[in-house]
Amino acid sequence: MHGQLSMRMRCLRPGSRRRCALLGGDLAAFCASLVEGLAHLESTLEVDLDHGRGGGSVGSGSVSMRWCADAMRLVKRMQREMLAIFRKADVPAAAAVSSRGGGAAGAGDWFEHYMQETAALLDFCNAFKAAVSRMHRYCMVVDFAAQVGAAAGDDDGAGAAAASLVVESAAEPTGSRQASSAAAAVRDKIAEVKAAVTEAERLGRTIISGGAGGDGGGMVVVTLVAKITTSVLAMFVLQALVSPAPLDDGAVRPTLASAVDVPELEPWCESLSLIHARFPSRATVAEHEKVATVVRDLISGKTGGGGHGGQQEEVARGHVELLRARSGELREGVEMFACVLDEVFDEVIRGRNEMLGILRDKTLT
Numbered sequence: 001m002h003g004q005l006s007m008r009m010r011c012l013r014p015g016s017r018r019r020c021a022l023l024g025g026d027l028a029a030f031c032a033s034l035v036e037g038l039a040h041l042e043s044t045l046e047v048d049l050d051h052g053r054g055g056g057s058v059g060s061g062s063v064s065m066r067w068c069a070d071a072m073r074l075v076k077r078m079q080r081e082m083l084a085i086f087r088k089a090d091v092p093a094a095a096a097v098s099s100r101g102g103g104a105a106g107a108g109d110w111f112e113h114y115m116q117e118t119a120a121l122l123d124f125c126n127a128f129k130a131a132v133s134r135m136h137r138y139c140m141v142v143d144f145a146a147q148v149g150a151a152a153g154d155d156d157g158a159g160a161a162a163a164s165l166v167v168e169s170a171a172e173p174t175g176s177r178q179a180s181s182a183a184a185a186v187r188d189k190i191a192e193v194k195a196a197v198t199e200a201e202r203l204g205r206t207i208i209s210g211g212a213g214g215d216g217g218g219m220v221v222v223t224l225v226a227k228i229t230t231s232v233l234a235m236f237v238l239q240a241l242v243s244p245a246p247l248d249d250g251a252v253r254p255t256l257a258s259a260v261d262v263p264e265l266e267p268w269c270e271s272l273s274l275i276h277a278r279f280p281s282r283a284t285v286a287e288h289e290k291v292a293t294v295v296r297d298l299i300s301g302k303t304g305g306g307g308h309g310g311q312q313e314e315v316a317r318g319h320v321e322l323l324r325a326r327s328g329e330l331r332e333g334v335e336m337f338a339c340v341l342d343e344v345f346d347e348v349i350r351g352r353n354e355m356l357g358i359l360r361d362k363t364l365t
Contacts, residue, residue: 026085027218031268033081037074038271044070047280061280062289063240065333069340071233076344078226083351089219110219111359117227118348120196124234125345127189131241135334142291142327146320186242193231200224225268232272236279243284287330294323
């Protein structure tokens with residue numbers, strides 16, 4: 001377990017253990033559904049630790065594209081269920097929430113928090129689309145290398161040269177403008193996530209400690225819970241998708257260093273903590289790593305196997321076919337993730353438009 005994860009995550013801590021009157025009915029059902037989804041994600045999180053490439057540390061590992069897609073499916077479900085709650089709620093769009101011993105300006109404006117949360121999610125979607133485009137290009141280069149290798153037959157030198165094309169096209173030279181831009185974009189996103197989580201926790205503690213606000217306060221808490229969950233899951237997925245770009249060791253992940261003694265939120269905290277603890281600090285996509293392994297073998301000349309003539313040619317042909325198969329698996333995973341990403345984007349846009357309609361109706365009545 002990483003050092004920064006050694007202490008138990010504590011989100012939205014009110015200072016004393018008691019039931020939260022803000023979370024009941026549909027809001028409690030939302031939290032229960034979220035816990036169920038997080039439990040599924042945790043149970044399907046299979047991390048292949050990287051011990052063989054450059055002495056990989058315990059914090060290095062790969063996750064599947066299917067898991068990344070499932071994480072985004074959970075985000076989509078959260079958006080849909082939140083919208084259903086807001087659609088049914090009979091509270092003002094901006095419900096002032098008082099706090100003991102100080103003001104929490106805007107803390108109860110659940111509409112504003114929802115719009116901020118979904119705007120941040122749309123930003124993540126754009127970052128994901130850029131990463132998906134990059135991986136699509138990578139698959140095209142791998143397919144071309146496989147074609148060159150197949151045409152080369154038992155010429156190991158030609159096969160290694162074809163594999164080198166993949167390496168040169170996929171791994172931008174350290175210090176290049178593209179590599180620096182990719183690393184900077186991830187660092188910026190991580191900083192945004194840390195700030196968003198910290199602010200969400202602060203507002204949540206203020207609302208819960210104040211014990212006021214009724215349904216409006218509860219809706220804000222639920223929105224903040226969704227915001228924290230979405231931020232953390234999206235950050236993990238983004239780190240895996242952009243893994244070919246070099247990241248500075250100083251790109252610290254959010255520690256989620258606050259959390260709950262509120263019974264209704266404890267299962268959520270526990271579930272998110274488990275995923276946070278198990279997710280590798282330097283993650284890659286498993287399907288991408290399988291392609292990279294075959295490419296490295298081609299370059300290092302592991303296709304020969306000591307045979308001669310037809311036997312050597314058959315071994316080389318088998319290795320090229322393996323490269324094609326691995327590339328197909330990666331492409332299938334990327335396309336699946338891209339489809340889910342489009343669904344998330346559409347869900348968020350639909351929800352924001354409907355929320356604007358709800359605000360308009362509440363303003364006119």
